[in-house]
Amino acid sequence: MELTCIIIIFLCSKLGWYVRFIRQKIKLSSVSVAFFFLFCIPAIAIPQSYKYPKELDLRLEKVLNFDFSKTNYELSAKVKNTTSPLDILPTCNQVLLKTLFYTTDSERLHKEYEINTNLLDKIEKLEKNSAEWGYVKTRLLINKTLIHFFREEYFSALWSAYRANSLFSETYYKYPDYPPLHALASVYNLGVKIVIEKNSFIEYFISKPFKVDSNLIKINWSESEKPIFDAIVNNLLNENSENKTEVKVKTETEKLIYAFYYLNSGLSQNAIDISNNNSLINNPLDNYIKGWANLTLGNYRLAEKQFNKHIESPENVVFKRASLLGLYYIEIINGSKSSRTLYLNRLSLMPKSNFFRDKMAEREIKTEHHPKLLKARLLFDAKLYSKAKNELNSVNVKKLSPEFKLEYYYRYGRILFQLQDYDYSLEKFQKALDPDMPEKSYYKAQSAYDCGKIYVIKNNIEKARNYFNQSIQYAKKANRKDIEDKAKSELNKL
Incomplete structure (x- = not known):
């Protein structure tokens, strides 16, 4: 899901002018589509005991264990003679996994595109009046979006994403009791929340969050796929992070x-x-x-x-x-x-x-790296803040170049911030923000942002606002929209 969020943000950054032109039309059409499906299409009930066939789950389990030996980039006999949309799911998952983790060259990526296109052709020939049909085709359109993105075909990716979103909305409202749709919707909702937090204008471009039924989410509709959705949702929610190794x-x-x-x-x-x-x-x-x-x-x-x-x-x-x-x-x-x-x-x-x-x-x-600063940076990434601090304490600051001195104060300030030594952290950050320091705006943008956070903790709103504004200016110079957006978000809270 994290990758999906990145794709949406990246697509919209590439196509910003296009999105601004069409976003009002899309907003209106999305409302119309939602209204139509909510009120004009009869909901079709799905049994509460719904579950994938055991044979399908076993096939899915092999693919999700990266066992592609039976397919070798060709469609299996099961898919060639398919009578149900669910028969397509294992190969659909295979295309997704290979696209994400194996296709590091254009030839293989093209092969996955051909397989996915073949699957889309096959599903069009099947009976369309089922929840399974809409669910599986949505998954195939998501695959297509991802492949277009990796091929840097951004307009095609945008169009595929729109088609996937429209079909998913239609299927979701028509079959409100189909558990896999609620699992996919729960991932979608969290992804939308993360994306909008990073780029608020995108809310005009994508559907509003879906109303997920908590009872349907609990149904174990698949022994292999359901845990994947649960893992993604739990990770996005950051729930029980310290205990997840206990999960079987x-x-x-x-x-x-x-x-x-x-x-x-x-x-x-x-x-x-x-x-x-x-x-x-x-x-x-x-x-x-x-x-x-x-x-x-x-x-x-x-x-x-x-x-x-x-x-x-x-x-x-x-x-x-x-x-x-x-x-x-x-x-x-x-x-x-x-x-x-x-x-x-x-x-x-x-x-x-x-x-x-x-x-x-x-x-x-x-990039030129200082051994001790690099080591401290990596220890910081593992949340070993005290060890990272000890590493920086062994650095002879006077012998550092101006560029490394800036990095030193920035990294020391970040470590102390995490150790909640806020006064000493401010001292280090302010040295990084000294006008005589090199104009390496990323370090200064993050330093100013963290100073703002410290003054929020200290309840000094005026100084917090001043540092968040500084952070925005440095972030613009460094072309760091992520820091700029989070500084603006903090300003809006003051």
């Missing part, structure tokens, strides 16, 4: 969702623990996840071994560029004379990827 994950995909959530939330040991789940076959991303988690925990030898395993894997999967970046970081931290040219050459031989960690690899390798 059923598939590799479910495990992957939790592992990435932990990694992105700074719960590195949790990411390692759930990736070490011995009841499941290791998926091709395990070594990357454990490598990056160990990197942030300071376990450099283990991280190096895991990054190399991921890079050397014969499978053409994502995050190999990020693993190479991890190896580069380790050399810097260990004081080795890392050859930037060598790493850039290795990077040029790797397929590109649309994931942020892969895309940042080239920029980070080209």
